[in-house]
Amino acid sequence: MAIANLRIQARFPTWPVYLAGLLPALWYLYQAIYGDLGADPLKVLEHAMGEWALRFLILGLAITPLRREFGIGLLKYRRAVGLTAFLYVVLHLAVYVWLDHGLDWRAIWADIVKRPYITIGMAGFLLLLPLAATSFNAAIRWLGGRTWNRLHKLVYLAVLAGAVHYVMLVKSWPPEPLVYLAIVLALLGWRVWRRA
Amino acid sequence: MLLRHAPDLSEREVTPRALYLQRRHLLAGFGGLMLAGAGAAGAAVRSPFSTDEAPTSLKDITSYNNFYEFGTDKSDPARNAGRLTVKPWKVKIDGMVGKPGDYDLDDILKAVTIEERIYRMRCVEGWSMVIPWNGFPLASLLKRVEPQSGAKFVAFETLVRPSEMPGQGGFFKILDWPYVEGLRLDEAMHPLTLMATGLYGESLPNQNGAPLRLVVPWKYGFKGIKSVVRISLTDKEPRTSWNIQAPQEYGFYSNVNPAVDHPRWSQATERRIGDSGGLFAKRRPTLPFNGYADQVAGLYTGMDLRKFY
Numbered sequence: 001m002a003i004a005n006l007r008i009q010a011r012f013p014t015w016p017v018y019l020a021g022l023l024p025a026l027w028y029l030y031q032a033i034y035g036d037l038g039a040d041p042l043k044v045l046e047h048a049m050g051e052w053a054l055r056f057l058i059l060g061l062a063i064t065p066l067r068r069e070f071g072i073g074l075l076k077y078r079r080a081v082g083l084t085a086f087l088y089v090v091l092h093l094a095v096y097v098w099l100d101h102g103l104d105w106r107a108i109w110a111d112i113v114k115r116p117y118i119t120i121g122m123a124g125f126l127l128l129l130p131l132a133a134t135s136f137n138a139a140i141r142w143l144g145g146r147t148w149n150r151l152h153k154l155v156y157l158a159v160l161a162g163a164v165h166y167v168m169l170v171k172s173w174p175p176e177p178l179v180y181l182a183i184v185l186a187l188l189g190w191r192v193w194r195r196a
Numbered sequence: 197m198l199l200r201h202a203p204d205l206s207e208r209e210v211t212p213r214a215l216y217l218q219r220r221h222l223l224a225g226f227g228g229l230m231l232a233g234a235g236a237a238g239a240a241v242r243s244p245f246s247t248d249e250a251p252t253s254l255k256d257i258t259s260y261n262n263f264y265e266f267g268t269d270k271s272d273p274a275r276n277a278g279r280l281t282v283k284p285w286k287v288k289i290d291g292m293v294g295k296p297g298d299y300d301l302d303d304i305l306k307a308v309t310i311e312e313r314i315y316r317m318r319c320v321e322g323w324s325m326v327i328p329w330n331g332f333p334l335a336s337l338l339k340r341v342e343p344q345s346g347a348k349f350v351a352f353e354t355l356v357r358p359s360e361m362p363g364q365g366g367f368f369k370i371l372d373w374p375y376v377e378g379l380r381l382d383e384a385m386h387p388l389t390l391m392a393t394g395l396y397g398e399s400l401p402n403q404n405g406a407p408l409r410l411v412v413p414w415k416y417g418f419k420g421i422k423s424v425v426r427i428s429l430t431d432k433e434p435r436t437s438w439n440i441q442a443p444q445e446y447g448f449y450s451n452v453n454p455a456v457d458h459p460r461w462s463q464a465t466e467r468r469i470g471d472s473g474g475l476f477a478k479r480r481p482t483l484p485f486n487g488y489a490d491q492v493a494g495l496y497t498g499m500d501l502r503k504f505y
């Protein structure tokens with residue numbers, strides 16, 4: 001992993017990254033409290049949390065290509081980006097099970113087994129669970145770097161699941177979900193190309 | 197919406213039911229004078245078909261729209277529809293009718309009575325509203341143009357004008373334009389089937405389908421084709437836009453039916469827009485034919501509604 005000639009190595013501490021990651025959530029919380037989310041606040045929240053999850057996942061996936069291709073060193077912040085993404089996945093899921101479905105577990109289970117886009121989204125969430133659970137230093141030591149690295153490759157599948165989940169839920173073919181899917185495929189494709 | 201309290205709300209956002217009814221009584225008083233009004237429908241006649249459920253606020257009805265000619269986001273129509281020219285407006289009526297022609301909207305409105313119809317509206321996406329429409333029964337227009345005996349269906353077409361409808365241009369083609377819809381002739385002649393020209397006693401806002409749109413309250417909202425420029429009578433089942441786009445998801449009939457799921461989501465429940473519960477509002481059960489089964493179920497006797505979804 002040691003790359004000698006990084007052109008830019010960011011040196012600021014990680015806490016501003018965590019803080020910045022919270023801003024979208026706080027902004028939506030503010031709008032929810034003041035009734036600024038429009039006619040269907042629930043859907044706005046549900047979609048916004050999902051979209052921010054996807055954005056942070058993509059950001060996390062971009063860190064290695066930025067390092068290898070452009071010499072931009074951001075590795076230090078990858079954990080903050082990944083955990084922030086996980087936070088938005090959890091918020092997205094919480095809006096869905098609590099506000100959208102009122103904790104009606106029967107309806108939610110029916111959704112999971114009957115609706116492929118929900119199945120895929122939920123699979124993506126489950127894939128992220130072990131990653132979030134092993135995101136602290138002691139876990140890396142305990143697992144050993146190699147195993148930890150291998151485990152965290154699950155994120156590739158999780159991001160793909162998230163992007164496909166988005167494409168599958170829309171009516172017709174609006175551009176946004178397709179753009180997200182294209183970016184995810186490009187970032188995953190880069191990894192395949194690097195190995196070949 | 198978590199902590200909404202009255203001082204935040206403008207009068208337009210929430211009209212108290214009692215006050216609204218009172219206004220309607222006042223308007224009804226003028227009704228006799230202005231029955232065949234200009235379609236803006238300041239003086240609409242009340243209808244026994246109206247629900248007594250609380251209407252959704254004007255703000256929500258006019259800011260949360262699916263009208264893909266103006267963009268796919270629900271806030272796009274309110275933002276982009278302002279520059280649509282709705283006057284003059286002609287409607288071509290053709291096909292199997294005795295009196296085909298290009299009818300001026302003003303001419304159409306001279307011959308009809310504008311009523312107020314407060315209808316539930318159920319979107320195929322799983323949300324619903326209660327909308328106080330102004331309009332006239334489609335039947336009264338169809339009778340005027342004299343359908344021929346072989347006519348079995350009515351086809352509708354929306355305006356195509358990319359210069360004023362930005363959603364019709366662009367790189368990603370969302371739907372095949374023009375948007376087209378259709379009804380069986382008996383559905384079209386049903387007294388519930390409305391051609392709307394206004395809502396809340398005002399001219400129809402552009403984002404809601406000005407100046408003339410279809411409202412079929414027992415069907416999913418997308419059947420209610422907006423900004424109609426053509427009505428054709430035919431003996432063949434017309435093509436419909438969403439059926440062309442995704443035939444396994446959207447059928448010709450598209451009657452509201454809690455027992456027949458959309459392939460990707462359940463139709464058993466719905467969320468009422470503007471529900472007083474705000475973000476914590478509970479879903480409501482969706483009713484067969486959107487609660488209009490008593491009036492319309494007879495149209496479908498003997499049909500397998502799972503097959504003809």
